[in-house]
Amino acid sequence: MPVKVIPERVRWAVETMGIRPTDRILEIGCGRGSAVSLICERLDGGRVTAIDRSITMIKIAEERNEANVAAGKVVFQAAALDAANLDGERFDKVFAINVNLFWVRSSKTELDRVRRLLTPGGAMYLFYEPPDSSRAAAIADRIAPFLNEHGFTTTVSMATTSRSMALVCLKAEARPSVRR
Numbered sequence: 622m623p624v625k626v627i628p629e630r631v632r633w634a635v636e637t638m639g640i641r642p643t644d645r646i647l648e649i650g651c652g653r654g655s656a657v658s659l660i661c662e663r664l665d666g667g668r669v670t671a672i673d674r675s676i677t678m679i680k681i682a683e684e685r686n687e688a689n690v691a692a693g694k695v696v697f698q699a700a701a702l703d704a705a706n707l708d709g710e711r712f713d714k715v716f717a718i719n720v721n722l723f724w725v726r727s728s729k730t731e732l733d734r735v736r737r738l739l740t741p742g743g744a745m746y747l748f749y750e751p752p753d754s755s756r757a758a759a760i761a762d763r764i765a766p767f768l769n770e771h772g773f774t775t776t777v778s779m780a781t782t783s784r785s786m787a788l789v790c791l792k793a794e795a796r797p798s799v800r801r
Contacts, residue, residue, distance in 0.1 A: 630750040650720035654682025661689040669695040716746040747791040757787035
């Protein structure tokens with residue numbers, strides 16, 4: 622069986638979120654499921670729901686995480702965030718890695734949905750590894766005000782990979798006083 626390499630940005634994202642064993646987590650745009658693999662290693666009683674618009678990516682992620690699916694640690698769903706069947710679910714952490722949804726267009730509807738899906742004290746984490754490191758700050762400068770305008774308190778952190786690529790994390794916590 623071939624070794625499944627997990628990109629440095631994914632390892633940093635999982636570390637940055639500080640996964641607890643009982644966390645309930647939603648990943649938006651799970652791709653091949655590499656973050657899910659790392660997260661499931663840390664779960665004991667928690668669960669990941671991973672969505673992606675691509676049926677092909679969901680199939681690859683399910684195969685990669687076959688044991689985690691069987692153990693009930695992860696559920697995969699082929700759907701965009703606005704169409705995902707998440708009724709009644711609440712999450713401690715919602716995250717996305719290199720998903721452009723929150724910075725290339727107005728995503729007010731999706732942000733409102735994330736707010737409703739978060740548990741009190743929960744947070745959304747948006748991670749980016751731009752192809753040009755000089756764009757990292759620009760991404761944060763564009764997304765943070767939008768998140769703040771829509772009822773989130775946003776903290777930005779950055780790191781650099783071993784290949785000198787910039788990594789950006791926007792941690793957005795819903796302000797309890799905002800009702801949308």
